């Protein structure tokens with residue numbers, strides 16, 4: 001059973017930031033259509049200052065998903081203990097870098 005308050009607040013932080021950013025983007029659109037955006041340097045600074053919110057929302061969402069779905073990976077079908085992979089992290093890293101090298105070679109050949 002997950003510790004409910006963490007999930008409760010992490011979800012609200014994520015959705016709160018999501019809704020807030022939708023409002024901000026709507027505001028930005030409003031200024032773009034009024035053609036004020038190039039003159040409104042303060043809007044650019046607000047945009048830059050809000051970047052950390054996207055990371056906070058992302059981390060909160062991840063906490064919601066990771067803590068909240070216990071003990072199910074797929075509700076009533078796949079328990080988390082069955083879904084855990086038995087591949088070692090070094091195997092994953094090896095195949096990742098092999099794919100990376102191969103994809104770079106393909107790009108070079110193009």
Ligand code: HEM
Nearest residue numbers: 014015017018019054055057058059060061062064065069
């Ligand atoms: C606008 C309102 C939002 C709603 C209604 C919402 C809803 C949800 C829900 C229901 C989940 C859980 C999915 C599951 O069952 O695993 C989730 C996960 C997540 N959310 Fe949000 N979300 C919102 C905004 C955001 C924003 C703004 C971000 C990031 C910028 C974000 C990032 C994430 C991430 C990273 C996960 C974890 C995904 C995973 O690892 O499975 N969410 N969200």
